[in-house]
Amino acid sequence: MKIPWTKPDFWGNEIKYVTQALESSWISGGEYLNKLENDFGEILKKKHILAVSNGTTAIHLAFLGLGLKPGDEVIVPGFAFMAAANVSLLMGLKPVFAEVDPDTWCLSAKELPKYISSKTKAIIPVHTYGNVCAMDDIMEIANAFGIPVIEDCAESLFSKYRGEQCGTIGKISTFSFQATKTITTGEGGLVVTDSDDLNKKMLLYRSHGMDRGKKFYWHELPGHNFRLTNFQAAIGVAQLEKIDIILAERKRVSEEYKNILSNMEGITFQKINKDVEPVIWAIALKLDTKVFPQGRDMVIQQLKEIEIETRPGFYASSLLEIYEKHSLPGCEVISKNVISLPTFPSLKNDDIAFVCEQLLKLRKF
Amino acid sequence: MKIPWTKPDFWGNEIKYVTQALESSWISGGEYLNKLENDFGEILKKKHILAVSNGTTAIHLAFLGLGLKPGDEVIVPGFAFMAAANVSLLMGLKPVFAEVDPDTWCLSAKELPKYISSKTKAIIPVHTYGNVCAMDDIMEIANAFGIPVIEDCAESLFSKYRGEQCGTIGKISTFSFQATKTITTGEGGLVVTDSDDLNKKMLLYRSHGMDRGKKFYWHELPGHNFRLTNFQAAIGVAQLEKIDIILAERKRVSEEYKNILSNMEGITFQKINKDVEPVIWAIALKLDTKVFPQGRDMVIQQLKEIEIETRPGFYASSLLEIYEKHSLPGCEVISKNVISLPTFPSLKNDDIAFVCEQLLKLRKF
Numbered sequence: 001m002k003i004p005w006t007k008p009d010f011w012g013n014e015i016k017y018v019t020q021a022l023e024s025s026w027i028s029g030g031e032y033l034n035k036l037e038n039d040f041g042e043i044l045k046k047k048h049i050l051a052v053s054n055g056t057t058a059i060h061l062a063f064l065g066l067g068l069k070p071g072d073e074v075i076v077p078g079f080a081f082m083a084a085a086n087v088s089l090l091m092g093l094k095p096v097f098a099e100v101d102p103d104t105w106c107l108s109a110k111e112l113p114k115y116i117s118s119k120t121k122a123i124i125p126v127h128t129y130g131n132v133c134a135m136d137d138i139m140e141i142a143n144a145f146g147i148p149v150i151e152d153c154a155e156s157l158f159s160k161y162r163g164e165q166c167g168t169i170g171k172i173s174t175f176s177f178q179a180t181k182t183i184t185t186g187e188g189g190l191v192v193t194d195s196d197d198l199n200k201k202m203l204l205y206r207s208h209g210m211d212r213g214k215k216f217y218w219h220e221l222p223g224h225n226f227r228l229t230n231f232q233a234a235i236g237v238a239q240l241e242k243i244d245i246i247l248a249e250r251k252r253v254s255e256e257y258k259n260i261l262s263n264m265e266g267i268t269f270q271k272i273n274k275d276v277e278p279v280i281w282a283i284a285l286k287l288d289t290k291v292f293p294q295g296r297d298m299v300i301q302q303l304k305e306i307e308i309e310t311r312p313g314f315y316a317s318s319l320l321e322i323y324e325k326h327s328l329p330g331c332e333v334i335s336k337n338v339i340s341l342p343t344f345p346s347l348k349n350d351d352i353a354f355v356c357e358q359l360l361k362l363r364k365f
Numbered sequence: 366m367k368i369p370w371t372k373p374d375f376w377g378n379e380i381k382y383v384t385q386a387l388e389s390s391w392i393s394g395g396e397y398l399n400k401l402e403n404d405f406g407e408i409l410k411k412k413h414i415l416a417v418s419n420g421t422t423a424i425h426l427a428f429l430g431l432g433l434k435p436g437d438e439v440i441v442p443g444f445a446f447m448a449a450a451n452v453s454l455l456m457g458l459k460p461v462f463a464e465v466d467p468d469t470w471c472l473s474a475k476e477l478p479k480y481i482s483s484k485t486k487a488i489i490p491v492h493t494y495g496n497v498c499a500m501d502d503i504m505e506i507a508n509a510f511g512i513p514v515i516e517d518c519a520e521s522l523f524s525k526y527r528g529e530q531c532g533t534i535g536k537i538s539t540f541s542f543q544a545t546k547t548i549t550t551g552e553g554g555l556v557v558t559d560s561d562d563l564n565k566k567m568l569l570y571r572s573h574g575m576d577r578g579k580k581f582y583w584h585e586l587p588g589h590n591f592r593l594t595n596f597q598a599a600i601g602v603a604q605l606e607k608i609d610i611i612l613a614e615r616k617r618v619s620e621e622y623k624n625i626l627s628n629m630e631g632i633t634f635q636k637i638n639k640d641v642e643p644v645i646w647a648i649a650l651k652l653d654t655k656v657f658p659q660g661r662d663m664v665i666q667q668l669k670e671i672e673i674e675t676r677p678g679f680y681a682s683s684l685l686e687i688y689e690k691h692s693l694p695g696c697e698v699i700s701k702n703v704i705s706l707p708t709f710p711s712l713k714n715d716d717i718a719f720v721c722e723q724l725l726k727l728r729k730f
Contacts (some may be wrong), residue, residue, distance in 0.1 A: 015384050021382060022600075053418050053552070056590035057575070070435065070457060082584055086573060089587035092435060092457055179594075186594035187418070206449060209420070209687070217679045219447055219687055222454035225421035229544075229551035232594070235387075322574070322584055332575045 002307035006180040007344045011242035017234035030230025048199035049189045055154040055176025056083045057226040058189040062172040065202040077107040078317040080126035097317040099330045103271035109137030122214040127156035130281040160277040165167035186230040249345035254280040260356040266291025284340040313338025367672035369544040372709045382599035395595025413555045413564035420519040420541025421448045422591040423554040427537040430567040442472040443682040443696035462682040464695045469634035473522035473523035474502030492521030495646040525642040548604045550597040614710035621643040625721040631656025647705040657730040677704025
């Protein structure tokens, strides 16, 4: 592809630190892991940070920490990447899919109460594409019902909500350092909480239920292996040193797209809540079917033919065959009409202009 | 510690290949991942090789591939590292703990039939410390009952059974590249099978149930994220180039221990089956309580005081509080009296001699 949808970039000390990490120790733990966890503790101002192997294991760990049991219900948005829903099914939980806001494409606080039952044991707002859900409204409802909130921040690292870092409001928050993300360790993630009890349990679940400081091979609980390696953490530490540049470049990219496409007929940007300063993970637009009568999938195909890689919106849960069906018309409209354009920090303004020009050419008036 | 229990070593191109991998692409897949999978396909002469994030996710993937469901029973040894047992509990399966052979410390074929019920859906022999279970006898029983066998080869990579690589007999085999293992990628592992159907399902479960070649974000099943990164695979590829040296050094280490300790009163080595050419992951000895009246745990403490790091045997399942109890006297004897000595390829003969000398000094006649 001439213009890929994403591209991870080097920012400085990645290879140097990886080499140092490999030359020191590889056995569980290590200085870069400690540094990564400490650095994020300071950034997020949270008490406990656990580095893990990826954003999906982060969610799995959060569910285990909360002690969710087969039959429990968890509320997840019907439009989002389906990591939380899939982990739910793998654990025998019932994912209850909720409508999203038609403009922000994030879990709708207004619709939320109707999905709550006596079996609801967690609510998982997903901060899709870097937007942040209406957390104040969601927390008010969750607190009224006494249901813990897990924020899925896989796509929203460094976005801010009311001036605070995203992922600092819920009982637990999960993050991803997958290759396309703002900070990457290839595969990796974080689980974050202020709760000592939750952290203690999740620390055990992360590594076989064992506390080696106490007893070797003594499993206090049936843990998994969700560990991140020290040398992957080293990459994250190197990137974090350059976070100001990374965020500035991501901001430039999203503003450039906005400048060109904002008032164009047939194109609607994801609405960012007024309380949110987003770090956009992926520029996403809703195409008007009157203006793009060929449909979103054909637009993706047309752009692919001129070597521009784009991605469709997520499938709404109600369109996927593996989930229990209940109609989510709001999610389906977004799902069928959203396209996500190339978004990465080293994407040049010229390339952005070219992508926009080609997209606009595909309109039919 | 003056003499650590384990130490990962560099063998040549690790840093060079990691650097190359980081400089190419990080997005899912990559040339080193392909090479690692292809190389092991040739070594193990198996049709399908899936690189995964660690040995525990390898077992989880095998269980998902077989379609194991809550309430299903799986037979696991009562003395072994408890990854398979813990994944069972996490999936709502019932681990049924079986006796091990008193000499080889591996799943006892003789005792196996009595643990089989109509609910048994898998048998998981664990090739502990690099020994290989009596696979012919186990397969005969498993086949008679039509129960699939998953070989847990986390500790037995490159051991041979009747001249063939370990992990080539069962329906599925799982391996680990964790930091202490013969080949390491920091954290990592493999799942291996000849079955096209199983491979297809496991490939989907490894990465969110998605086949991106077909449709983006379309979840065919509720997959997890068990992916290994390309740059971790690069480390494995570099090590595999030097496998002859690594195996020769591991052999030297275990033979040196044998030379010194073999006929010493109070010390019994794990018995290696006559059909097995082992690659010893960890030298493990059973201490005679008459000769070491202070007990195994005290011996570990005494050696620690002179900076020799050792490890106890695994806890028998019947000694751990998280599993359903049924008495396993054979496993308990091994569990309480086994000590594992420093074992890694770069361990010097002088250090081995020192460890042995210090251990022998602790005997009371």
